[in-house]
Amino acid sequence: MTTATYWATIDRFREFARTEPDRPAVIYPDGTTADGMPDYRRVTYRDLDRWSDAIAEHLTSSGVGSGTRTIVLVLPSPELYAILFALLKIGAVPVVIDPGMGVRRMVHCLRAVEAEAFIGIPQAHALRVLFPRSFRRVRTTLTVGRRWFWGGPTLQSWGRTPAGLLPDRAPAAEDDLLIIGFTTGSTGPAKAVELTHGNLAAMVEQVHAARGHLPPESSLVTLPLVGVLDLLLGSRCVLPPLIPSKVGSTDPAHVVDAITKFGVRTMFASPAVLIPLLAHLRAHPVELDSLVSIFSGGAPVPAWCIAGLREVLRPDVEIFAGYGSTEALPMTTIESRELLDGLVERAANGEGTCIGRPTDNVEVRLVAVTDAPIENLADAEPTDRIGEIVVAGPNVSTRYYWPAEANALGKIADGDRVWHRTGDLGWIDEQGRVWFCGRKSQRLSTTAGPMFTVQVEQVFNAVRGVSRTALVGVGQPGAHRPVLCVELEPGADAVAVDLRLRDRAAAFDTAAPITDFLIHPGFPVDIRHNAKIGREELARWATKKLSS
Known part of the structure; x- marks a missing residue:
């Protein structure tokens, strides 16, 4: 018989619910105000704790317990955190995935985990019904929203008040499986990553250490996992309106409004949020008096964006560029002032991109x-x-x-x-600082030796008139023909830029083998962050271009 276990770190959250029951836990958008900005509602720590207890009760009675693999496809919301905390309280294993990878790839990935429970919004359940073979082991379902053409309970029907106290459970071992999270598949095949009870507990400590062990107070959250970690640290988590699969569509005016309205001290965001935020702050300057720190992740943030944020924010605001992945979050970080103190120039000279020192x-x-x-x-x-x-x-x-x-x-x-x-x-x-030079799968193998994408691209990204570049190889490994694809800044003269690129290549050994420069109208990028360049697709385009 399986021992009933739970994630012991959830006790941190329960303690906040006990000692500060009326403290807002999740602040979320609900409608709009008279001026067209998002209106917000709040769920307190006590309410979220009791709500997650009620869900845990019903899941347990439905046969969900320690080790039950449970697909969770729910939009960022109080419902999502109530569901995740309920699963963590009963030792079940949430299975999370980025819908931005596309429907068929997502269904293929989810089929591999052979989940036994499925919790999702109506659109997610529609996929479950339309692809029954991919979810043949699912025995327990829960719909977040209205049912369309399937049975099973809805989250609303379960209510938010538990019938009683949850039965005592033993803390799980640190190496027991806690979460299965899929990589996005933007730079290779998607993989299902196992995160243990110990892994996630360590992430809580590392996030706390990254902030100098200071309480987060109020945090703006654009990644659900960060919200889970922040709630364990007592944060008031503010969720701006966003579409998880298209974070880049987030309105920067809504981000500024949330920061000022709720006194946000810290925020985690990808370049897809930070780049539009910078443009908005330049066009509509405002003092974000409460903001203390920004942590960037999800994709590399351009140095010019970091420098720009330093210009529009208070001098004492800390801006951290992070390096991590689904398998290891975070791995390294670097604060903006160190990065801008000569390291960006070194990147432009062909040394790669400095991603900082290892985290705790x-x-x-x-x-x-x-x-x-x-x-x-x-x-x-x-x-x-x-x-x-x-x-x-x-x-x-x-x-x-x-x-x-x-x-x-x-x-x-x-x-x-x-x-x-x-x-x-x-x-x-x-x-002890790590310098990133590119993905192993995207390296070039030329007759003159290896070439590394990011290391080379940083040399050319410094050229006036260039928005960004991508190094690709045409031909077979060992005899790759290096080709630089170039995306121009609006209004740039293509002929003049081409001349400057060739002069730049002649000045650096790492770039000298490149003689082919192709202007591209707009790079293919990942749909979620609008930042990770699809170099494989560009390589196919370059091959056709050079052979025509």
């Missing part, structure tokens, strides 16, 4: 670049040049749930530790 209790190493599995760390060839970044730490996932072969290619055993192979290439400077 995370260790970073380099291994020689290879596509082959590395079974043990002792078998890995070390390197003092550009190598693959590998990480280990309490927040780092040690296993993929699916596909099984990803473990052989993505993990390295080291006694009782497991190192994660990030698939990213870089080097470590004398101050």
Whole structure:
């Protein structure tokens, strides 16, 4: 018989609900005000605690318990946090995925986890009904919203008040599975990442440490996982209106309104939010007096955006650029003042992009670049040049749930530790800072030697008239023909930019092999963050362009 367990760190949340029951937990949009801005409502810590208890009761009576894999497809909302906390309270395993990857890919991925419970909005349940073979093991369903053409309870029908106290449960072991989260698949096949009870508990501590162990007070949340972590730290989590699969569509005026209205002290956002926010603040200057810190993640934030935010915000605001992934969040961080103190110039000179130092209790190493599995760390060839970044730490996932072969290619055993192979290439400077040079899968193998995308692109991104660039290889590995695809700034003269690019290439050894420069009307990017460039698609485009 399976022992009834729960995630022990949830006790932090329960303590806030006990000692500060009327403290707002989630502040969320609900309608609009007379001036057209979002109107907001609040759910307190006591209400969220009792609501999640009520959901936990019903799930338990439906057969959901410790280890039950439960697909959760719910929009950012109080309902989402009530559901997630209910699952964590009974030791069930939420399965989360980015719908921005597309319907068919998402259904294919979810089929692999063989979930036993399914909680989602009506559109999600419609997929479950339309693709029954992909969800054949699902026995428990819960609809968040109105049912369309299927049975089962709705979240509203369960109410928000528990019948009594939840039965006592034992804390789960640190290495027990807690969450299955899928990678986005924007830079390779999507994979199902196992995060343990210990992994998520470590993330809470690392987020707290990143803020100097100061209470977050009020935080603006654009990533649900960050909201979970912040609620465990007692934050008032403010959810601006956004579409999870299209974060870039978030209205920056709504972000500014939320910050000023609720005294937001800290915010986590991707470049898809920060870039429009910068443009809005330049066009409509406003003092964001409460804001203390910004943490960027999800995709690389351009240095010009960080520099611009420093100009429009108070001088004492801290802006952190973070590096992480579904498998390890966070891995490294760097504060804007250090980044802008000569490191951006070094990037433009072909050294890569500095992504900072490892976060608390995370260790970073380099291994020689290879596509082959590395079974043990002792078998890995070390390197003092550009190598693959590998990480280990309490927040780092040690296993993929699916596909099984990803473990052989993505993990390295080291006694009782497991190192994660990030698939990213870089080097470590004398101050322990990590410099990112590009994805391993996107490196070029030319007759003159290897070339690394981000390292080379940063050289050309400094050219006047260039919006961004992407290095791709045409032909077969070993004889790749390096081609630089170029996206121009509005109004730029293509001929003049081409001349400046060629002059720039001649000035740097890392860029000298490039003789083909192709102007592209608009790079393919990931739909969620509008930042990760689809270099594989660009390589196919460049191949056709050069052969025509």
